[in-house]
Amino acid sequence: xxxxxxxxxxxxxxxxxxxxxxxxxxxxxxxxxxxxxxxxxxxxxxxxxxxxxxxxxxxxxxxxxxxxxxxxxxxxxxxxxxxxxxxxxxxxxxxxxxxxxxxxxxxxxxxxxxxxxxxxxxxxxxxxxxxxxxxxxxxxxxxxxxxxxxxxxxxxxxxxxxxxxxxxxxxxxxxxxxxxxxxxxxxxxxxxxxxxxxxxxxxxxxxxxxxxxxxxxxxxxxxxxxxxxxxxxxxxxxxxxxxxxxxxxxxxxxxxxxxxxxxxxxxxxxxxxxxxxxxxxxxxxxxxxxxxxxxxxxxxxxxxxxxxxxxxxxxxxxxxxxxxxxxxxxxxxxxxxxxxxxxxxxxxxxxxxxxxxxxxxxxxxxxxxxxxxxxxxxxxxxxxxxxxxxxxxxxxxxxxxxxxxxxxxxx
Numbered sequence: 001x002x003x004x005x006x007x008x009x010x011x012x013x014x015x016x017x018x019x020x021x022x023x024x025x026x027x028x029x030x031x032x033x034x035x036x037x038x039x040x041x042x043x044x045x046x047x048x049x050x051x052x053x054x055x056x057x058x059x060x061x062x063x064x065x066x067x068x069x070x071x072x073x074x075x076x077x078x079x080x081x082x083x084x085x086x087x088x089x090x091x092x093x094x095x096x097x098x099x100x101x102x103x104x105x106x107x108x109x110x111x112x113x114x115x116x117x118x119x120x121x122x123x124x125x126x127x128x129x130x131x132x133x134x135x136x137x138x139x140x141x142x143x144x145x146x147x148x149x150x151x152x153x154x155x156x157x158x159x160x161x162x163x164x165x166x167x168x169x170x171x172x173x174x175x176x177x178x179x180x181x182x183x184x185x186x187x188x189x190x191x192x193x194x195x196x197x198x199x200x201x202x203x204x205x206x207x208x209x210x211x212x213x214x215x216x217x218x219x220x221x222x223x224x225x226x227x228x229x230x231x232x233x234x235x236x237x238x239x240x241x242x243x244x245x246x247x248x249x250x251x252x253x254x255x256x257x258x259x260x261x262x263x264x265x266x267x268x269x270x271x272x273x274x275x276x277x278x279x280x281x282x283x284x285x286x287x288x289x290x291x292x293x294x295x296x297x298x299x300x301x302x303x304x305x306x307x308x309x310x311x312x313x314x315x316x317x318x319x320x321x322x323x324x325x326x327x328x329x330x331x332x333x334x335x336x337x338x339x340x341x342x343x344x345x346x347x348x349x350x351x352x353x354x355x356x357x358x359x360x361x362x363x364x365x366x367x368x369x370x371x372x373x374x375x376x377x378x379x380x381x382x383x384x385x386x387x388x389x390x391x392x393x394x395x396x397x398x399x400x401x402x403x404x405x406x407x408x409x410x411x
Contacts (some may be wrong), residue, residue, distance in 0.1 A: 070105025278393035312366030
C-alpha cells in the first residue's frame with residue numbers, strides 16, 4: 001500500500017470507528033493522585049504596568065488540548081516551564097490546573113471524548129493556536145501486540161478528524177500536534193508495555209498522515225518521542241516520569257523540546273495599547289439556580305461578600321447522586337463585615353472521587369452575598385466581583401494570562 005493510500009485508509013478507519021460512540025471500547029483508566037499542594041506552591045508574580053504594556057502587543061495565545069498528561073498532577077508545570085522559555089505565551093482555556101494556567105485538557109480523555117467536546121465552547125475555546133497531545137488512552141485498548149496496529153490506525157484517523165475540526169474554526173491559524181510520549185513502562189521491570197508500543201505506533205501513523213493530508217504548514221509536528229527515546233534510560237527515571245505522567249522535571253524536558261517549535265511558528269496577537277488592561281473572568285455561579293454551572297475537573301476560587309457578619313461557616317458540595325464521586329468540603333472564613341473572603345479548591349479528577357457536576361453551598365452560620373466561582377488564576381487570588389462574563393481590570397495580572405483592554409477588545 002502506498003503512503004498516500006495508507007494515510008487515506010488510516011483516516012477513514014478512524015472516522016468510522018468513533019461515530020456515535022462515547023469512548024474507545026476496552027480502554028483503561030490511569031490512577032491519578034489527588035494532591036493538594038497549595039501549601040507548597042507559591043503563587044505567580046504580578047506583572048508590572050510596563051510589563052503588561054510590552055506583553056499586550058506580543059502575546060502568543062495557545063490553547064492546550066489533551067488528556068491528563070496536559071493538566072493532571074504536575075501537568076500545569078508544562079505551561080509553567082514553557083513560560084520560563086517563552087514569557088510572551090498566554091494560555092487559553094475554560095478551566096485551570098494547580099498553577100492556575102488555563103487549558104482545555106480533561107483527564108482520561110480519548111480521541112473519541114475529545115471529538116465529543118470539540119465544538120463546545122465551554123470545553124474548547126476559540127484560539128489562534130492549539131497544542132494537541134492525545135492518544136495514549138486509546139492505546140490502552142490494545143491488550144496484545146497483535147491488537148496494536150488496528151488500535152493505532154483508528155486512533156490516528158480520529159486525530160486526523162480532530163485536526164480537521166480545529167483547522168476549520170474561524171480563529172485558528174495553526175495546530176501543534178505533539179507526538180505521544182514514550183510511556184507507560186512496566187512499574188516493576190521498567191520494560192515497554194503493549195500500551196507504550198501502541199502509542200509509538202500511533203506516532204508512526206501520524207507522521208505519515210501529516211505528510212499526506214496536512215502538509216500545508218497549518219499543522220506543525222512536535223517530535224517529543226524521538227529525542228526522549230535517544231536518552232530513554234534518563235526519561236524513564238522516577239524523577240521524570242511517573243506511570244503515564246511526567247513529573248515537574250519531566251515537563252521541563254518537554255518544554256525544552258516544544259519551545260523552539262512554538263517560537264518559530266507563532267505570531268503575536270496584537271492588542272491596542274490604549275486603556276487599562278484586564279483579564280476575562282467568567283463567574284460560574286448562577287444566582288437564579290443557587291448553584292454553579294457544572295464544573296469541569298480542575299482548580300477554582302470561591303469568593304463571597306460577608307453580609308452583616310464577620311465569619312461564615314458553610315459546606316461546598318457537588319450535586320451528584322454517587323457519594324463516591326461527590327465533592328464535599330466544610331469551610332470557616334472570617335473577615336470584616338462587608339469584605340470579601342475567598343478559598344481555592346480542587347474538584348477532584350474525573351472518575352477518581354469526582355464527576356462533572358454543579359456546586360452548591362449549605363450555610364451553617366453567617367450570611368453572604370455576591371458569590372463568585374471562577375477558574376483559579378496564577379496569582380491564586382479571587383478576581384473582582386462580576387456577573388457572568390466580564391473583564392477584570394482591577395486585580396493584579398500574571399504572565400500566562402491573556403490580556404484584554406478595558407473595552408473588551410481581544411488580541
